């Protein structure tokens with residue numbers, strides 16, 4: 341491999357930094373969609389396995405050129421697909437430092453800085469989100485693994501109450517665990533239960549109302565009519581409608597029956613930071629575990645999620661690890677691998693720390709409110725337009741829109757508008773099915789979205805819809 345001198349190193353990094361600034365500054369002006377076809381992308385990247393190496397600068401230039409046409413402007417202000425969120429510049433820079441320092445954030449001894457930054461950022465998050473002060477936490481890759489981690493702690497806890505040590509005995513011969521879950525839960529709950537060996541058949545779905553809030557009557561009936569170790573899965577922010585379960589009642593009911601409450605709050609938990617939206621999560625602090633994302637509404641780069649647990653001993657029992665060749669903390673130092681499913685891993689805490697430090701509680705609260713206000717504006721204008729319906733109560737950042745067709749095939753029309761808007765490139769949103777209806781799903785979760793972005797996007801949506 342060609343050697344690299346100091347001068348080359350500076351040039352390499354400077355070039356990437358210059359390119360990064362251009363890319364981010366250019367986001368408002370590029371089409372939001374990818375402009376390359378699958379074939380074009382394959383042609384851009386495919387090559388025989390390289391037998392010999394080449395200069396770093398060449399590689400980076402080639403990589404940039406090849407990738408550019410196949411990139412979506414997901415970090416930009418007019419991307420409203422899925423629930424994505426952007427990456428604030430300070431968090432991108434902090435993430436570069438994490439890559440530069442290349443710390444192994446598994447053990448305190450491998451990187452005191454990475455360990456302590458997580459300790460501090462984790463405490464800040466607990467305070468921001470209004471969770472119990474003594475909660476434990478783990479920095480994970482995202483909502484999926486945060487749900488897995490919370491449910492692993494739950495599995496340990498509810499089986500320990502039956503005098504069954506699942507860490508040693510596994511599930512063979514164990515008491516049957518039931519999972520009572522909102523029927524509109526996110527699919528990562530089901531997938532976590534698969535990973536945990538509980539299987540999706542362990543789920544007893546609880547009917548939800550038109551917004552996606554679980555029925556308390558159904559929950560009470562299920563709790564009263566079943567038995568054995570029980571986990572209740574509630575959600576803060578339905579992935580389509582943004583709806584919240586009623587945590588006060590859910591927790592009170594579940595705890596009466598000694599059940600564990602896990603809350604999937606991938607994006608919705610952030611409502612807790614906003615004075616005007618905090619009412620949506622009332623009582624959420626009464627749950628036993630929580631999952632959230634930093635790469636969604638906190639706007640840090642991928643991959644970044646956090647699991648919290650009100651029972652640190654159960655969290656620790658489910659995740660901790662001991663190996664003879666490692667040097668484990670003996671005092672109050674944090675060995676991160678004891679709180680998340682990974683062993684070696686990226687120092688995710690730096691970017692989260694930078695985000696919170698940069699915005700402060702006030703800035704995060706403003707960001708949440710801004711996104712929710714933008715969502716409300718989308719709903720207001722679209723609802724007033726001819727042949728357009730808004731299907732959900734827009735209390736958070738999610739808007740579900742349906743387009744009515746003259747021939748009565750509203751599903752087909754709605755899908756056509758979604759696809760037409762994606763092709764148009766002014767903005768990007770995805771489709772979904774909501775209560776057996778096709779819908780356009782608008783999620784406003786980006787720190788940089790402006791009022792102008794919203795107006796331009798509404799104009800594009802209505803233009804595409806009326807042109808069909």
Ligand SMILES: *Cc1c(COP(=O)(O)O)cnc(C)c1O
Pocket residue numbers: 423481482483484485526528575577578579604605606607633645
């Ligand atoms: C996004 C999301 C998840 C999954 O989170 P990832 O960060 O993609 O792993 C889980 N639940 C809800 C409600 C979500 O919105």
